[in-house]
Amino acid sequence: MKTLLESSKPFTAWLMVGIGWVALSCPALAALGGDVTSVEADRAHMKAESLEVKQATAYKVHAIQAPGGTIINEYVSPAGRVFAVAWHGPFIPEMPQILGSYFQQYSAAIQAKRPYGRRPLNIQQPGLVVQTGGHMRAYFGRAYLPEMLPAGLKADEIK
Amino acid sequence: MRKQFLVLILLGSLGLVVGCGGGSSSSSSDPSVAANVLPIAVDGGPPANQANGAIYPNGAFASATICAPGSSSNCVTVDHLLVDTGSYGLRVLESAIPSLNLPAVNASNGSAAYDCVSFVDMSFLWGPVEAASVTLGGETASNVPIQVVSNSTANIPTSCSGNTLSEDQNTQSTLGANGILGVGLEPADCGFLCDPSAGGTPPSPAYYTCAKLPCLPAFVDVANQVTNPVVAFSSADNNGVIVELPAVSGGSAATVKGSLIFGIGTETNNQLSNSATVFTLLCDSFTTIFDNTPLGITDPKHCSGPASFIDSGSNGLFFPDVNNSIPMCPNSTPFGDLSEFYCPTSLQNLSATNEDPNTTSTTKKTNFSVNNALNLFTAAPTDAAFGTLTGLNPPGFGFDWGLPFFYGVHVYSAIDGQTVSTPMGLPSPPWWAY
Numbered sequence: 001m002k003t004l005l006e007s008s009k010p011f012t013a014w015l016m017v018g019i020g021w022v023a024l025s026c027p028a029l030a031a032l033g034g035d036v037t038s039v040e041a042d043r044a045h046m047k048a049e050s051l052e053v054k055q056a057t058a059y060k061v062h063a064i065q066a067p068g069g070t071i072i073n074e075y076v077s078p079a080g081r082v083f084a085v086a087w088h089g090p091f092i093p094e095m096p097q098i099l100g101s102y103f104q105q106y107s108a109a110i111q112a113k114r115p116y117g118r119r120p121l122n123i124q125q126p127g128l129v130v131q132t133g134g135h136m137r138a139y140f141g142r143a144y145l146p147e148m149l150p151a152g153l154k155a156d157e158i159k
Numbered sequence: 160m161r162k163q164f165l166v167l168i169l170l171g172s173l174g175l176v177v178g179c180g181g182g183s184s185s186s187s188s189d190p191s192v193a194a195n196v197l198p199i200a201v202d203g204g205p206p207a208n209q210a211n212g213a214i215y216p217n218g219a220f221a222s223a224t225i226c227a228p229g230s231s232s233n234c235v236t237v238d239h240l241l242v243d244t245g246s247y248g249l250r251v252l253e254s255a256i257p258s259l260n261l262p263a264v265n266a267s268n269g270s271a272a273y274d275c276v277s278f279v280d281m282s283f284l285w286g287p288v289e290a291a292s293v294t295l296g297g298e299t300a301s302n303v304p305i306q307v308v309s310n311s312t313a314n315i316p317t318s319c320s321g322n323t324l325s326e327d328q329n330t331q332s333t334l335g336a337n338g339i340l341g342v343g344l345e346p347a348d349c350g351f352l353c354d355p356s357a358g359g360t361p362p363s364p365a366y367y368t369c370a371k372l373p374c375l376p377a378f379v380d381v382a383n384q385v386t387n388p389v390v391a392f393s394s395a396d397n398n399g400v401i402v403e404l405p406a407v408s409g410g411s412a413a414t415v416k417g418s419l420i421f422g423i424g425t426e427t428n429n430q431l432s433n434s435a436t437v438f439t440l441l442c443d444s445f446t447t448i449f450d451n452t453p454l455g456i457t458d459p460k461h462c463s464g465p466a467s468f469i470d471s472g473s474n475g476l477f478f479p480d481v482n483n484s485i486p487m488c489p490n491s492t493p494f495g496d497l498s499e500f501y502c503p504t505s506l507q508n509l510s511a512t513n514e515d516p517n518t519t520s521t522t523k524k525t526n527f528s529v530n531n532a533l534n535l536f537t538a539a540p541t542d543a544a545f546g547t548l549t550g551l552n553p554p555g556f557g558f559d560w561g562l563p564f565f566y567g568v569h570v571y572s573a574i575d576g577q578t579v580s581t582p583m584g585l586p587s588p589p590w591w592a593y
Contacts, residue, residue, distance in 0.1 A: 047360050066362070067359055067360040067361065067362045067363070067376075068352050068353075068361075068362020068363070068365065069352065069362070070362075071461060071463070088461075088462070088463050089462070090349075090352055090362070091277070091362050091363065091364060091365060092277040092279075092281075092364065094317070094318050094321060095281065095321045096317070096321055103321075110280070110281050110326060111326075112490070112495065112496040113495035113496065114495045114496050114497075114499075115213075115214070115215075115216055115494055115495060115497070115536070116204060116208070116213060116214070116215035116216070116218065116335030116474075117215060117216055117217060117218060117335070117473075117474030117475070118241075118243075118278055118279070118280060118472050118473055118474060119279075119280065119473055119474055119475055119477055119499055119550055119559075119561070120279055120280075120477050120499065120550070120551065120552045120553070120556070120559065121279060121280045121281060121499070122487075122498065122499045122550075122551050122553060124498070131553040131556070132279045132280070132281065133279050133477070133552050133553070133556045133557075133559065134279050134466070134556075135245035135246065135279070135343075135468060135470050135472070135473075135559075136245060136246040136247060136276070136278075136341070136343070136345075136348060137247075137345065137348075137349070137350070137443070138442060138443060138444065138462065138466060138468075139277070139279060140463075140466075140556060141279075142553075142555075155553075155554070155555070156479070156553065156554035156555030157555065158555070159463070159555050
């Protein structure tokens with residue numbers, strides 16, 4: 001992953017403009033916990049298409065679709081922070097991109113010793129929840145920051 | 160010994176005369192077992208892992224003989240392949256077939272194809288697509304693309320590994336098996352989306368070519384994709400599979416032995432039972448009504464919604480605890496982190512109703528039991544089969560009917576694009592029946 005310094009010119013332009021149009025390099029900033037500009041960063045990195053932005057009372061959902069059809073919904077608070085990401089489709093999205101700075105915490109959690117066997121993943125830690133399920137060609141999952149969920153949005157509605 | 164052998168041959172021949180068309184003779188390896196039968200065992204996994212105290216609970220395993228295409232001498236028999244009706248294609252550890260040199264299979268751009276497969280627990284498998292002759296029981300798929308899971312972790316693209324190699328399950332000890340035998344509903348692991356006719360950017364993580372580094376996503380013609388070996392059998396037993404495992408009485412069993420039967424309605428031993436209900440599917444899933452909550456696809460166009468499915472590769476029953484009443488197990492136990500399993504204070508007998516999403520009048524009530532996973536493992540630390548091992552599929556997700564569903568039930572899985580013609584009037588695959 002490129003650091004802020006290494007991304008040079010495209011990154012500086014992005015900083016100045018606010019809403020990013022990221023060229024070929026992928027800045028370190030990514031969805032969860034990031035601000036709304038990281039949604040565009042995700043879209044560009046994944047070569048995804050922007051689908052729509054749905055407005056609910058206490059948040060917005062930006063939907064993007066990756067090549068191959070996986071849909072990624074990024075939930076953004078009124079203050080412009082991405083507090084949840086959900087996905088469903090034939091391919092699992094890149095977790096470092098989706099989780100951003102939370103990827104380290106997630107990585108450590110999946111390394112905890114568990115019995116052998118394939119089953120849905122349920123990581124519930126202070127400050128981070130990651131849940132996945134499905135099977136080949138039909139995956140789904142969500143990652144969210146529990147303390148940032150707006151009133152009235154239940155976790156099982158994040159999809 | 161010889162007399163028994165002769166008697167078995169005679170019985171085998173009698174079977175041929177009395178039975179229906181299909182004409183398969185007995186297995187080349189064991190004359191007493193029909194050719195379309197592959198023995199499977201829920202036995203805790205490879206002996207080396209068990210010797211280290213690591214049991215694989217509720218994994219059904221089988222062996223395959225893998226040869227270079229066209230060869231009957233350049234072969235290796237690999238044991239402890241996970242029988243997985245939720246995935247498609249044979250994947251085998253390179254470390255299990257060190258002596259085999261298999262030819263590369265190419266992507267549509269002409270370079271050798273590499274496959275990356277993710278699983279829901281965020282593990283992945285990476286390695287080249289190669290052609291092999293695969294024999295399962297007495298059936299052979301004579302030139303079929305398989306995935307060889309590389310020993311090497313070099314050059315794995317980040318869209319596959321997620322920037323960490325810690326979950327690359329390329330050893331017997333990390334995977335818990337020597338490979339995965341994907342015999343599910345689809346004939347190839349990716350299908351149209353990875354075929355060049357899809358156009359646009361190749362999806363990832365899926366197929367790659369590595370002629371220049373870094374490896375880049377690539378399209379692969381469907382015929383060259385990692386293929387469900389069943390559809391490539393030379394016999395007529397290529398339209399589906401039946402998993403037959405006996406019931407597990409009591410809490411658990413040390414080992415449970417059963418069969419993977421190839422073909423539906425093509426031999427005397429694979430006819431659809433009168434008591435089985437056929438479920439057609441939507442997005443390779445059906446609807447499970449649990450706690451008055453329907454868990455199924457809500458948007459067929461995008462295949463979104465809390466889809467429910469049957470999957471022998473899941474090692475428990477995983478479902479959303481809609482009423483939030485079942486406690487989870489602790490994350491620190493002698494068996495590791497069990498926080499994905501349920502730990503009720505006592506055995507709970509529950510039921511759900513499975514429903515055909517296309518014909519909602521077709522339903523079947525299905526009972527199941529939920530027991531305390533920590534207590535189950537503590538009471539029987541060397542047992543492999545647990546009929547009441549259950550866990551969480553988070554609320555908002557569907558019902559995952561894993562291996563406990565199969566104990567004591569014949570489960571039929573008919574493959575997309577194939578034909579099941581006996582008995583007459585069956586719907587076109589894909590479908591499940593039980």
